[in-house]
Amino acid sequence: MSLAEAIPQSLQSKIDSIIDNVAPTPWLSEEEKADYIEKIKHLLKEKNAVMIAHYYVDDELQALAEQTGGYVSDSLDMANFGAKHPADTLVVCGVRFMGETAKILSPEKTVIMPTLEAECSLDLGCPIDAFSEFCDQHPDRTVVVYANTSVEVKARADWIVTSSNAIQIIESLKADGKKIIWGPDRHLGQYIKNKTGADMLLWQGHCVVHDEFKLYELEQLMKKYPEAEVLVHPESPEAVIAKADFVGSTKQIIAAGKASKADTLIIATDYGLFYKMSQAVPGKRLIPAPTGGKSATCKSCAHCPWMAMNTLVNLHKTLVEMNNTIEVDEDVRQKALIPLNRMLNFSYEQGILTAGDA
Structure with a gap:
């Protein structure tokens, strides 16, 4: 192991x-x-x-x-x-x-x-000493960490990403011939690896909410609502992602819901998002993807306890x-600011963020 x-x-x-x-x-x-x-x-x-x-x-x-x-x-x-x-x-x-x-x-x-x-379970599951030791074992790799990490882990990274910009950043690094250490979310990391074909070593953390979405129960729900579109956050398990009509960040899921012609949306992310989703698509039925049932009993039940x-x-x-x-x-902050600014600058250059975002 x-x-x-x-x-x-x-x-x-x-x-x-x-x-x-x-x-x-x-x-x-x-x-x-x-x-x-x-x-x-x-x-x-x-x-x-x-x-x-x-x-x-x-x-x-x-x-x-x-x-x-x-x-x-x-x-x-x-x-x-x-x-x-x-x-x-x-x-x-x-x-x-x-x-x-x-x-x-x-x-x-x-x-x-x-x-x-x-x-955050992703933060707790990626302690700086263990993660830094892992990175030291692979000095030839560029360290890319998800924003759901401590400031100390961010300071250890070369790049910070969010689910909004991770694919574009990894694609850019791959084009530059970089091999990647990814942390901490294993599902998001695997999704990005599948999408980009990048050489990535994955830290095996997970989000307690998204990790609980269940394939069997989702399939049953899709049979019940055959016209529904399935919108999935990429922190979800690979089998659940495979059933999605759309995969993206929270902000991207809202945009996809607005663009969708479906009257019913099955959404695999924290149900806290339903507040903004309801504003964005007031005429649509919103159904949370299942986190418990035959496959298992949920602990988070689609809402982060923290x-x-x-x-x-x-x-x-x-x-x-x-x-x-x-x-x-302050020393840690200055180190973390370097990869964080890289992410923000890249996001502006690629149009993921615009000058009006504030």
């Missing part, structure tokens, strides 16, 4: 334990929600702060970001928006690596999060106390 296979497996019990012990989201009445929302709106103005929310956090946080001049998007756009916005404080509603990425690009700003306990830790309650508390601050060592 290679190091790249052994390390994530050794961490799986830890990840499972974290998932099992995530505290439930506090239940709020509609009146309590409205009260928290008004107080948060006031605090955002008072603190000169802006909300940046990921597609996977709960609906009310996405809506609140939109209502207050903030932004809802994927990890690439989130970091880019924060760097361009004039606010003194960035409130990142998502998971820890997203806050770190915002701080890499905006060191002069205060970056806070509703909770610092919101982790994303769900972002709530109105802890968002309000963080803004009152101005705690849960993201701090990044």
Whole structure:
């Protein structure tokens, strides 16, 4: 067994334990929600702060970001928006690596999060010491890491990518004759390897949400809705990806849903995306791809347990106390900024990002 296979497996019990012990989201009445929302709106103005929310956090946080001049998007756009916005404080509603990425690009700003306990299985499954040792074993390879990693892993990389731009970047590196070390998501890595034919060594991490999408149950759902189109995030297993009409990032899935002529869409990604999908295609039926059933019983059930830790309650508390601050060592930040800027510059040059993206 290679190091790249052994390390994530050794961490799986830890990840499972974290998932099992995530505290439930506090239940709020509609009146309590409205009260928290008004107080948060006031605090955002008072603190000169802006909300940046990921597609996977709960609906009310996405809506609140939109209502207050903030932004809802994927990890690439989130970091880019924060760097361009004039606010003194960035409130990142998502998971820890997203806050770190915002701080890499905006060191002069205060970056806070509703909770610092919101982790990511891809981040947890790619510890810097083990990953760095693996990279050192293959010094002839270019190190490409997914954005869902710690700032230390980013600093070890030559390139950072997201699911929006990974294929284009790997294609470019392949054209330059580069051999790749890829980390941490094995499914996304395999998808890119299949699409590009690049020489890639894959770290064997996975997303606890996307890893649970099941082929058998998806096939049964497709039989029930034969006219539906299947939209799949590439962090999903290879067999599920093979059934897709479209494969792409969260932002790309929304665009594909808008372009689709189908009235019914089966979507294999975190169901937090359904908030923005419903806005984009209000007349269409949206069905989550199955994560449990005959094949297995789900643990995440198509919603990241760490994303769900972002709530109105802890968002309000963080803004009152101005705690849960993201701090990044300056030497590490400078090293991580190099591959991150490579990604952003490449994305602008290729039109993946435009000057109007902010």
